[in-house]
Amino acid sequence: MRIKYITNVRIPTSRAHGFAIMKMCNEFAKAGVQTELFIPSKGNNENKEDPFDYYKIDRNFKIEKIPSLDLLGSTLKFGRIFYWIDSLSFLLSAKLKINLTAGDILYTRDFITTLFFSKKDFIALELHSVPTSRFLFKLALKKPKIFFVLNDYIKQDLVSMGVNPEKIFISPSGVDVNLNKMAVSQEEFKKSFGLPLDKKIVLYSGQFYSWKGVETLADSAKLVPETCFVFVGGAEPEFSSFVEKYKNVHNIKVLEFQPKEKSLQFMLVSDVLVIPNSGKSRISSHYTSPLKLFEYMTSKKPIVASNLPSIREIVSENDCVFAEPDDPESFAEAIKKVINNPDLTQLISQSAYSKVVQYSWDKRVKNILKNIQSML
Structure with missing residues (x-):
């Protein structure tokens, strides 16, 4: 063959x-x-x-x-x-x-x-x-x-x-199930990208297409002002449009696309990882099997994800906290739930990691x- x-x-x-x-x-x-x-x-x-x-x-x-x-x-x-x-x-x-x-x-x-x-x-x-x-x-x-x-x-x-x-x-x-073994100094890494050391970090990493739901997550940031929302990735023209729209939201930090290794390190220094896919597009609601979701699952960090059929094919309530797609308030509540619930965080993070090995x-x-x- x-x-x-x-x-x-x-x-x-x-x-x-x-x-x-x-x-x-x-x-x-x-x-x-x-x-x-x-x-x-x-x-x-x-x-x-x-x-x-x-x-x-x-x-x-x-x-x-x-x-x-x-x-x-x-x-x-x-x-x-x-x-x-x-x-x-x-x-x-x-x-x-x-x-x-x-x-x-x-x-x-x-x-x-x-x-x-x-x-x-x-x-x-x-x-x-x-x-x-x-x-x-x-x-x-x-x-x-x-x-x-x-x-x-x-x-x-x-x-x-x-x-x-x-x-x-x-x-x-598919995914490399050993991504969480990557060495990274949280303090040094955060300082190198200007991230706060005294705030929880909520991360989105990926493209900024409308069906990815990034604007829903950005709007939810306004409802959780004490937390830093970091967006890494994107390509033109979506990147510049996103930066312009949210440049005045004080707790949002937008960074250009990073090499694979850096992108993975961002996951390891963050406190909540988010998949905010929109429910308005069939590619998002039914077809996608996000590489990023599998990478998130390897990190042993808690995940907040859109409650969509495509996402539920991979994870359940045992593995993440669901939020309603295209609903900033729902995402804000889900993020708060994860941040304020360390026992829940540990349970869903370990469950997601145990599941991802098969992929x-x-x-x-x-x-x-x-x-x-x-x-x-």
């Missing part, structure tokens, strides 16, 4: 999917599978660092860059049009460049990719959501031999569109390979 992983993604990237793709290839290779990652050659990628160095991942697989246009990297003026032109140039080049032979598994997270390869090829499609525009998506569903989805909601959507349920396997996101990257990959083998 050989894995040929194809993705139309700029790598490296500050977005979580970049790390997940690299980590999956790394784990495939660790499992003894010859692995190649095919990515577009994006001349306008602002991050020129070597992907293996950037993500601190072993060089146990090959990365091959496929020549492609990068109009979207030059301007956002014609975003949707340029996205499709760039994507088509990458996929046409990939089709010409990549030779699939017996024993090759074409693995991808991009359903459009499947349309450029033959149904005779062994295609494994990993899906993290179901698009609202479904014409091309339904065509793409005819190609894969096997599907890996984040949760049962995505599986049921595929079944309703005619996919054989025996070809669909649920595979939630390690190596277990995820071993299950995926076992399921692929069963379909060969």
